[in-house]
Amino acid sequence: MRTLHLTLAAALLAPALVAQTPTQTTFTHLATVNIFSTSATANAEFIGTNPAAIAWNGSRCWVAGFCNTGTAQPSAIIEILNPLSGAHSYGTRFAQQTPTGLRGFSGLDIQGNTLVAALDLGSAVANGISAWDVSASGTGTNLWNQSARGASGVSFDPGVGGVDAGVGWTSFNVARRALNATVGGAVMYDTTTGFAFQATGTTGTLWRDTEFDPDTGDIYLRKENDVIRAPRTGSNASSGGTVIVTLPESGTAGFTAGQNIAYINTPYGDRLIFNNRPDGSGVQDYFQRVMVTSPTGVSHTVNWGSFTPVGLSTAWFDFSWDAPTGTLAVLDFGNRAIYFFRLEPPTESFAYCTAGTSTNGCNAQITAAGYASASQASPFTLTVNNVEGQKSGIVFYSLAGPSAQSWGAGNTSFLCVKAPTQRTSSQTSGGTLANCNGSFTLDWNAWLTGSGLTYPVGTPIWVQSWYRDPPAPKTTNLSDGLQFFVSP
Numbered sequence: 001m002r003t004l005h006l007t008l009a010a011a012l013l014a015p016a017l018v019a020q021t022p023t024q025t026t027f028t029h030l031a032t033v034n035i036f037s038t039s040a041t042a043n044a045e046f047i048g049t050n051p052a053a054i055a056w057n058g059s060r061c062w063v064a065g066f067c068n069t070g071t072a073q074p075s076a077i078i079e080i081l082n083p084l085s086g087a088h089s090y091g092t093r094f095a096q097q098t099p100t101g102l103r104g105f106s107g108l109d110i111q112g113n114t115l116v117a118a119l120d121l122g123s124a125v126a127n128g129i130s131a132w133d134v135s136a137s138g139t140g141t142n143l144w145n146q147s148a149r150g151a152s153g154v155s156f157d158p159g160v161g162g163v164d165a166g167v168g169w170t171s172f173n174v175a176r177r178a179l180n181a182t183v184g185g186a187v188m189y190d191t192t193t194g195f196a197f198q199a200t201g202t203t204g205t206l207w208r209d210t211e212f213d214p215d216t217g218d219i220y221l222r223k224e225n226d227v228i229r230a231p232r233t234g235s236n237a238s239s240g241g242t243v244i245v246t247l248p249e250s251g252t253a254g255f256t257a258g259q260n261i262a263y264i265n266t267p268y269g270d271r272l273i274f275n276n277r278p279d280g281s282g283v284q285d286y287f288q289r290v291m292v293t294s295p296t297g298v299s300h301t302v303n304w305g306s307f308t309p310v311g312l313s314t315a316w317f318d319f320s321w322d323a324p325t326g327t328l329a330v331l332d333f334g335n336r337a338i339y340f341f342r343l344e345p346p347t348e349s350f351a352y353c354t355a356g357t358s359t360n361g362c363n364a365q366i367t368a369a370g371y372a373s374a375s376q377a378s379p380f381t382l383t384v385n386n387v388e389g390q391k392s393g394i395v396f397y398s399l400a401g402p403s404a405q406s407w408g409a410g411n412t413s414f415l416c417v418k419a420p421t422q423r424t425s426s427q428t429s430g431g432t433l434a435n436c437n438g439s440f441t442l443d444w445n446a447w448l449t450g451s452g453l454t455y456p457v458g459t460p461i462w463v464q465s466w467y468r469d470p471p472a473p474k475t476t477n478l479s480d481g482l483q484f485f486v487s488p
Contacts, residue, residue, distance in 0.1 A: 105119050118152065129148045202241075
């Protein structure tokens with residue numbers, strides 16, 4: 001791809017030329033799985049009084065238990081077999097421990113056939129962080145253990161550029177990421193040598209969960225009820241933490257457990273999902289307590305469709321996202337249930353970039369109506385208004401992203417899409433010469449069907465219009481840009 005060389009004007013305008021990301025998130029409910037039987041001590045699938053942590057890879061699901069009573073009871077991990085079939089069953093529980101009251105597993109994560117678990121027994125134990133081979137359905141074989149107090153979850157750390165990738169975790173009373181090798185469990189960094197992430201101006205180290213951006217390695221944590229982000233500056237370095245979401249906490253500050261977070265990475269904008277759990281009361285509303293933001297903490301409006309949770313709960317939820325299938329598993333601790341969802345691509349379109357001014361003062365603007373999908377009979381109409389009358393032009397698009405490249409010396413237009421580009425058929429704007437009443441119209445769905453091209457659901461598309469304007473520098477001008485996403 002060629003390097004973009006911006007003119008001074010383009011550089012000054014660049015912030016206005018950046019395409020937007022959605023601020024609405026839509027989920028489709030796939031299934032609710034009742035796992036209440038895992039809390040009955042007489043059952044072979046008993047894993048604790050409550051399920052506390054979940055791992056999901058798009059087809060297989062594991063949950064880990066917690067002892068939510070004042071007496072010692074076993075806690076374990078178990079696979080939920082065929083979770084989306086409507087007739088789930090259970091594997092054989094493994095990793096069983098017997099914590100004292102109000103202890104158990106704080107986190108799970110899955111990568112390939114390796115499941116990692118964090119276990120909190122109130123102090124460091126030999127298997128506070130553990131790894132399990134789950135290649136065989138319904139069971140787990142211990143691979144390695146790390147002495148730790150696994151009170152703060154566990155997650156696969158991608159490192160930076162693949163350097164220092166492994167199993168990342170932290171614990172109470174420290175503010176550093178520890179790291180073990182995924183294979184073999186060798187200590188790469190401990191809680192004194194791993195990078196620091198304490199948020200500037202904050203105190204306290206009651207970390208409740210740990211997550212990473214799989215592309216950048218940025219770390220996200222739940223510190224009590226707040227959300228912390230520490231951008232990565234190296235394989236074992238960060239720029240320090242920032243509180244990106246501040247949430248209230250009642251009762252004894254910091255001592256309410258069960259605050260969790262997952263990173264949702266998609267082609268159409270990444271997100272965080274987490275629970276607002278200010279206390280342990282059992283009458284909290286799912287829709288008020290499960291939150292979605294951008295990776296920097298900008299709040300999203302969430303559409304849960306027709307989903308109805310089992311009931312009010314303690315707001316202890318855990319989350320596991322599978323990017324290849326675009327599906328999310330949400331564990332409901334209090335109601336002993338798992339909710340499965342599919343994340344839908346955005347239906348919004350976003351105008352961006354700056355339209356050029358034509359010889360007769362026209363600023364062509366592109367808009368959209370409908371849903372972009374070759375499988376839908378209804379049109380997705382792209383309309384370019386305020387075009388010079390009686391001019392030929394085209395609509396063209398890119399899958400490579402937005403741009404902000406000057407169209408040429410003396411021309412006020414910008415090329416708003418990155419090369420390579422794909423053009424659609426030539427059109428005539430109609431209207432009247434020397435007026436701004438011309439337009440171009442394209443039914444994207446019909447054109448895509450006729451072209452034989454197909455794009456996966458969720459693919460972002462950046463589109464723009466070009467038209468002839470002979471007196472203008474470069475004899476042409478451009479509209480603004482529009483970003484949209486392919487729908488089912």
